[in-house]
Amino acid sequence: MGLRGVIVLVGLMGTTWSFNMTTIRPEAVSTDTFARPETTEETTEQGRNNPGLMTEDRTVHVTALTDTSGGVDSQTTEATVGCFKKGAVAEEEAVEDVMATGELNPSHYPAQRAAKVVQHYLNTRYGSPYKLFGLKQVHSGNAEDVADSGRKYQLDISVHEIISDTKENCSAEVFFPRGVKQLSPQVQVSSCEELLKIDANSEEEALYQQYKTNKTLRTEKRLPDSYGHIDPEMTPFWHLGIVASSFIMLNESTENTLYNVAQVANITQLTTENDQLKFDCHVLLHDMVSQEIPQWKLLFTWSPAGGVKVLHTEQLPHVHDCEKHPKTN
């Protein structure tokens, strides 16, 4: 990652922006408010020099950082059907262009977002009603472009198994493929074995036996509820909902997302099939970058031996509230 001393400020009309998201902050800065000499890429101060640009006639360029040079996937476009718009909200992508390469600052967002993907991966592979992984810390990271096919991150992180409260350091590689069609990231994890050997077998087996014989479990309540409360008896199913959601979060993750489960809206047990407990659930995800709440329905199975397997997923339309909210007080 070379540093150029000179920045060229160009006021352009409606062209792409390039931003170099450097990861290392230069030390002293004396002036405020003016475009500071950042590094390498040209920057166009579109918004800053042309405050009048933001007119009634709004275009995609409001975000000013829309990269039209490929590699960016807008979310699915909207088809307005009355008040309900199909598909995800068409979002103008945030910074998408020259991302950090080489050694990464572990507390900056590129490493953090990649590490979150590792969390989702671990949950899909090893998560259960009694085993849930969280990202504890990123210790170091490295990113490099792989020809034109994508970008690879190497990370040293510590992972936390939440229920047993154990931590371990892991190494992981995350590859974000680039292309016209959005493909899922690929993850490889190493030196995490101790964490993955955590034994929750007896609890898992007990839960499995309890629910195997068709006891209808339905929860109307949101997990957690508005106050962050979860009924202790429901906690394993909250965990299951998160694990199942991790398949979606893993698939949907890019360098421009950061997913968490906002809430398991409901989870219903269906008839046991092939000795697997089967569930239907509705989850609300939260993407930190867009601040949106994508909603998904999932059909999945679980058993202690089989782990979580997702059979079917469906994204729900972004629901808008059309009714006027009367003033109440």
Next chain:
Amino acid sequence: MLSVVGLSFVALLLTVGALTLESDRAEYDYFKYHPMDEISSWMVQMEKDHPDVVTVVDYGRTYEKRTISLLKIGLKTEAKKKAVWMDCGIHAREWIAPAFCQYFVRQILHAYKTDDKMAAMLTNMDFYITPVLNIDGYIFSWKDSSTRLWRKNRSPGPSGDCYGVDLNRNFDANWGTVGVSSNCSSNIYCGTGPISEPEAQAVAYFVGSRKEDFLCFLTIHSYGQLLLIPYGHPNFTASNYDELMTVGQGAAEAIWRVHGKKYTVGTSPDVLYANSGSSRDWARMQEIPLTFTFELRDNGTYGFELPEDQIRPTCEEAYSGALHIIAYAHDKTFNGAAAAAAATLWAVLLAAGVSGANLM
């Protein structure tokens, strides 16, 4: 005989008196989430309980015409005072933030009577604390379980079929340039123009008309465990970036000392995402030197629905962090050279007092 009756009567009076006192002073539960009407009543009660120190100030209206109020807290003096700004609940779903503002008020009102340092701060500065800025949004998030994750205000979009502007993209600070959407359906919709929204206008007018007085501007959010410094636009760096980072890191350390929670310090574009039109950026552009966004607990496990049993520890650590910044600002202005060291030491002591034990 008479004396026995008299004694009994006195005993009776004392008992009744004690019971009355108890019921009058049923303590507000700072460790539960409160709906807006309870918060409003609490504000009125704070003014009643501390009439010489607390004043409710109405300073704007929401889209749905509700009054936006803050608590002005300070000891009366003749001298010209400096000011501290704190707002909570600019995003409706971040319930832990209003809880923190209420806790913060309680703490400083308890502390100043016995703690010389706090008394000095309240003598030299007024604290302007808005427990809920986005009142319409907050009330909407309490409506039912389907509205709990609402973020924006409640002004109707241009075509009337979508609602809400992201107030933290609506301020006149590189407005509309980065990390925003022009689509009303988006949760980061920046509005029809800078400070198009009445809630943002209220802050801009109140703070703007007093901007020379303000030493620091703290805006409280969740979640993510971050302390964000200006600017949200990646091409702009604050002239006092180093100071902001140093003070921020001091605050993060103060936070960590309370319950061991790690908060990351940095600019938005570095540690989170680029954005424009935030209140913090606007405040910094008004030359208020120390402006921070607090993103409180947690890191995504519960997210916006932080369990009530985490309200207390979250508030305790955030209080320690906020005080570090405020004390620094105060000491720099009023004490001069030894300011930084003193502020750090004092923050440590106060944190120890708050947590009861955790001096590492």
